[in-house]
Amino acid sequence: MNIARLKNFTEIVKNNFNISATAEKLYTSQPTLSKQMKMLEEELGLALFTRKGKNLSGLTPMGEQVMELARGVVAQVEQIGQLSLGDQLATSGVLRIATTHTMARYKLPAVITEFSRRYPEVSIQLHQGAPAQLAQMAQNGDVEMAIATESMHLFDELATVPCYRWGRSVVVPHGHPLLDCQPLAMADLARYPLITYVFGFTGRSKMDKAFGRHGLSPRIVLTATDSDIIKHYVRLGMGVGVIATSAFDEGDRESLVCLNIDHLIASSVAHVCLRRHAHLRDYMYDFIHLYAPHVNREAVQLALLNQGTPAPSATLPWL
Structure with missing residues (x-):
């Protein structure tokens, strides 16, 4: 079996079935790449791609299986090449x-x-x-x-x-009412608008589950993928921040206070x-x-x- 065809097959999938973009990346022509895929399908006796007109649109069920195996083969071949480079x-x-x-x-x-x-x-x-x-x-x-x-x-x-394990902390401006709630409870957090990570990002799902266990729904007014953005909007007074504890540093202490909430939300x-x-x-x-x-x-x-x-x-x- 031609390894180059398998590699090109995986590259086409990686480039969302765009033959032109894949050909450009591989420094070859679109007709050459299309011909290689046709030859691969003929060699295997399988239809690998679904099509819309002349364009590739996805993988057939058998194409999905071949793709999983091809990834492994290509990875192994790349490793052999790396080993041959020497010390x-x-x-x-x-x-x-x-x-x-x-x-x-x-x-x-x-x-x-x-x-x-x-x-x-x-x-x-x-x-x-x-x-x-x-x-x-x-x-x-x-x-x-x-x-x-x-x-x-x-x-x-x-x-x-x-x-590593890592935990979460609440960040609030100096003088915020939550500073008087010690130890913090989930009900305390539920009373305030929250600023935190986008769902599925940096442990956000565990926070949502913690609220759910207490029968509470967080009032999230802003989400971001960047801890510094979250802290910035806390400084602007938009709400209470929930961030990874490690994202709070000495430079933040001038304007914010960090309250650990590892007792409320399981570590990640x-x-x-x-x-x-x-x-x-x-x-x-x-x-x-x-x-x-x-x-x-x-x-x-x-x-x-x-x-x-x-x-x-x-x-x-x-x-």
């Missing part, structure tokens, strides 16, 4: 990381600074997005790893390495997510270790092979 590339290359704004802004700066000191020939590319987008990037091979909380379990092709777990069976260069293992010093190389390798038992969340350090 000289072990300290140079590109490390693409998909993560949330909170992680990129508050946890990763120290990690990236030290990593760049150790590996000056490695270029780092940060890609931000919602957790489902981050996971999809990792599964598609668009990034080497994703660091996020939500949605990772929905992607079977991802290996997840639990790294930040994972490093990788494609299963991926080949990692040494500097990638080192990056993970810099991010989570308690996670060793063996734990990552076992996760890649879908072996071993992840550490219980209660034993993980706090972010």
Whole structure:
């Protein structure tokens, strides 16, 4: 079977069945790519694509199955190619990381600074997005790893390495009435307009469930994917902010007060997510270790092979 055709097949799916865009990305022509897909279907004796007129519109049920297998084959071939590059590339290359704004802004700066000191020939590319987008990037091979909380379990092709627990805090201006409510209760929060993360983003679903358990509905007046945006609108007086505790720093104390609510909402777990069976260069293992010093190389390798038992969340350090 022609591996190049399988790779081009996966690229067409990745580009939303746009033959022209895929051909441009692969530096080939649209007729050549269309001919390759026709030959692949003939070779397999299967219809892989659904069509609307002359345009591809999706995958047939059999096409979906072939796609899952093709992804694995292409990934394995890419790994063989990487292995053949030899040791000289072990300290140079590109490390693409998909993560949330909170992680990129508050946890990763120290990690990236030290990593760049150790590996000056490695270029780092940060890609931000919602957790489902981050996971999809990792599964598609668009990034080497994703660091996020939500949605990772929905992607079977991802290996997840639990790294940290993280909690939530309420942020309010100085003098706010909630400062007199100690300890805070869910009913206290329900009395005020809330500003927090977009649903499905940075643990938002656990907050909604916590309100539901108390028979309450949060009054959310504004959502954002960026912790700094949430804090900005709290300063403007629009409402009470609910953010990751790690997103509150010393510079915020002049205008805001941070109230921990770990007793109200269960903690979440930040994972490093990788494609299963991926080949990692040494500097990638080192990056993970810099991010989570308690996670060793063996734990990552076992996760890649879908072996071993992840550490219980209660034993993980706090972010």
